Amino acid sequence: MKSIIIDVGGCDRPDRLIDGVVQAAKKHGDYAFVFVGDKAIVEPHIPSGLNNVSVEHAPTVITNDDSPTHALRQKSDSSLVTAFNILNGSEDAIGLFSGGSTGAVLTGATLLVGRIKGVHRPVLASLMPTSIPGKVVCIADSGANVDSKPEFMAQFALMASEYIKAGFGIEKPVVGLLSVGTEDKKGDERTKAAHALIKELPLEFAGNMEARDALTGVYDVIVCDGFSGNVLVKSTEGTAKMVMGKVKEALTSSLKAKLGALMMKKALKSLKASMDYHSYGGAPFLGVKKIVVKGHGSTNEVSAAASVDMIISLHENRVLETIEKSISGAAEPKADVVQ
């Protein structure tokens, strides 16, 4: 039986993460789920008779305040290190989900699980909602790699495309390169060099794009250095919060407005749902030898269950194999054209 390892430590609400995974475990009876964390926290949430779930006790937690490399070495009894060890220990363990410290999860995945052959740097591929209902856009890299080199970014494009194919069934994901203008020559030195590399890859490359078009639904994948990708994801989050805050203010600004808002309750609820990033689950860290999904610190039931769905979908669609092929294919020298 294939198994999925769940690190319970380091997230804001372990109870909600556990409950979400339990829901997923009921749905996916042909997979085993191994919770790793404090037994006293996990066990009360496991319904009796749920046979595909087990708990591995790990008493300590790696937090955001820990230095990732140091903590991974020192806290060998932490939930995260234990989870990685179980993941590495068995062929049947296909993936890991954690809502813990981003730095520790990514560093652990790279150091303990290891990179797929040929991968320069694994990429954190975050999803954002778009204007088109149900359609998401993948930001690669969203913050794992600052100071990326152009050749890293070319691989981000390949890996994220395979992810979108496997995870969303989109045959030819449209790839845009984040820049300061749409013209080929626009951008900093890194982006211009990345453009030249990505152009040569077997991808649906739409060229440079601007941050204002990130959410239009035109792009499936947006490739960027982790610094600007992080700015893109976080400014989208901050702006949506600010605008929704102002909308809420407007809705409650007078008695008349309040009455109006009451009449729109249903519409406003569906508006809120359409922008809830929890429904997409966490972000996969692509380019390591097993499927690793990093949940938001504020992971809830919905995003935990969605993250499990994502791991299973990526596994069943063999995303790691296609990434490996794609990377080694891109590395091969081009064959001469036979006349």
Next chain:
Amino acid sequence: MKSIIIDVGGCDRPDRLIDGVVQAAKKHGDYAFVFVGDKAIVEPHIPSGLNNVSVEHAPTVITNDDSPTHALRQKSDSSLVTAFNILNGSEDAIGLFSGGSTGAVLTGATLLVGRIKGVHRPVLASLMPTSIPGKVVCIADSGANVDSKPEFMAQFALMASEYIKAGFGIEKPVVGLLSVGTEDKKGDERTKAAHALIKELPLEFAGNMEARDALTGVYDVIVCDGFSGNVLVKSTEGTAKMVMGKVKEALTSSLKAKLGALMMKKALKSLKASMDYHSYGGAPFLGVKKIVVKGHGSTNEVSAAASVDMIISLHENRVLETIEKSISGAAEPKADVVQ
């Protein structure tokens, strides 16, 4: 009489830009306004008897499709080149406003007007609204300088702070450095080096900040390389547009919602106004020897008039002198502490 030069070419709606400046000219009777552009377009908009306004004919326009450096050299009869020549030709000409090609305006300002002594690179300082009503935040640099060096960014911090002091009367503008986390050690190599330099400047430096907090109103100035600054400004714009689009959809999704929206008309109108970037005017390009303000391509009456107000406020508060002092002060070796 001090004069302000208005380049009418290259914006989407010259008529609206002209009308906005005419309004400003009526308000600021002690300043002269020189419109530069096609007389046939400008003159019909000038009310007879408005004595502080004149028109200088320039038949051609530099567009976004032109290469800035090439166009500035070749199109000597363009409105932009003519406007820069008038600006340079007189001590009394204090500033220029243009809604034309960003590349051409910034390149023209640097090459034709010239940098203030000691300035590495002039900075495009764009404003964005925040959660706090009436409070704006300045993004420096918002796209003029990709591939900035840390020492450029330290000067961006100084120049933008002087701008916020002069333009908004904020005595000690709070400066944040855009990064991927708030800890000092977080960021790419450039940001870490910039952090070390800015820390030593006589500024209200709040350290690193994340893009999600850009609009909270905590910061007056956000310092960044022009690439990530451009991503920040444009993703804010794109996200606000996307969310407001979804709000509009919700408001019209059913008869009941439409009736509700009708009751909230006033509240929704003030919501829209609170997010209208036109009210802030254009973005000053700081670090050149005269005041140059770059308007949005879609400049309307409100933003044109606000841009004129900005030029006058920066002039009357001697922002160029304080920038020069601030830059030369920062370049001076620190005095030894006398025991």
